[in-house]
Amino acid sequence: MLSNFKVVLVETSHPGNIGAVARAMKNMGMDQLRLVSPKYFPHADATARASGADDVLRHAGCFASLPEALADCQIVFGASARDRTISWPSLTARELAETWAATDDVAQPNIALVFGRENSGLKNHELDLCHYLLRIPCNPDYSSLNLAAAVQVVCYELFVAGGRQSASTIGDRGEAPLATAAQMEAFYEHLQQTMADIGFLHPERSRSIMRRLRRIFNRTQLDTKELDILRGILRFSQNHNTK
Numbered sequence: 001m002l003s004n005f006k007v008v009l010v011e012t013s014h015p016g017n018i019g020a021v022a023r024a025m026k027n028m029g030m031d032q033l034r035l036v037s038p039k040y041f042p043h044a045d046a047t048a049r050a051s052g053a054d055d056v057l058r059h060a061g062c063f064a065s066l067p068e069a070l071a072d073c074q075i076v077f078g079a080s081a082r083d084r085t086i087s088w089p090s091l092t093a094r095e096l097a098e099t100w101a102a103t104d105d106v107a108q109p110n111i112a113l114v115f116g117r118e119n120s121g122l123k124n125h126e127l128d129l130c131h132y133l134l135r136i137p138c139n140p141d142y143s144s145l146n147l148a149a150a151v152q153v154v155c156y157e158l159f160v161a162g163g164r165q166s167a168s169t170i171g172d173r174g175e176a177p178l179a180t181a182a183q184m185e186a187f188y189e190h191l192q193q194t195m196a197d198i199g200f201l202h203p204e205r206s207r208s209i210m211r212r213l214r215r216i217f218n219r220t221q222l223d224t225k226e227l228d229i230l231r232g233i234l235r236f237s238q239n240h241n242t243k
């Protein structure tokens with residue numbers, strides 16, 4: 001089981017798609033489904049389309065917001081059919097699988113695969129919570145797959161790569177565990193507050209600067225000890241500033 005992978009669906013409108021996602025996941029040996037404010041769930045259409053994967057539906061976690069669904073995840077991928085104006089680092093489904101799938105998932109970080117709404121995908125503020133964009137290469141003139149089809153392709157790539165590989169070394173450096181999304185969010189708040197306190201951050205520019213800073217830190221994949229050092233520096237400079 002690729003149990004360190006969490007499939008996260010954001011505000012899905014059609015319950016049938018949720019069922020089809022559960023089926024797609026179970027076919028590929030995955031069972032960790034998280035739902036953020038689905039329009040209708042549970043629902044007979046979801047159960048019908050799950051077609052025997054109703055155990056995945058039964059165990060699905062429901063969350064009121066995306067940050068809550070991601071709180072214990074260390075690496076977050078946001079699947080998007082569209083090119084975005086923000087230049088986030090991006091990976092294809094195959095590249096994701098080749099880098100992150102591993103047969104031994106005991107020591108593996110929790111990895112979230114976030115999928116957007118059927119009609120409008122993921123919003124920019126949701127992509128801000130993701131470390132990488134995840135793309136399924138396809139016809140550039142018709143690039144939006146059905147939600148469950150998109151989940152199917154990604155899970156398939158993970159399944160195939162998982163059977164081929166031994167444990168990935170990335171994210172398993174034998175040191176402190178990688179920081180979770182919740183720890184990183186607390187860090188970004190602390191960073192933003194400190195930059196405001198020391199007069200560095202102009203409120204009008206804070207959004208674009210924070211987005212760029214996130215991009216830097218997402219590239220580095222901080223572990224909890226490294227994060228402690230950075231928080232220590234922030235605390236120090238805040239204390240120093242108020243003296």
Ligand code: SAH
Nearest residue numbers: 079080081115116119121135136144145150
């Ligand atoms: N109309 C939406 C697409 C919705 S499809 C839009 O313009 O964004 C529902 C979800 O499936 C998307 O949010 C995305 O997470 C996933 N998806 C669909 N096609 C994809 C593709 N080619 N690459 C990556 N993810 C895709």
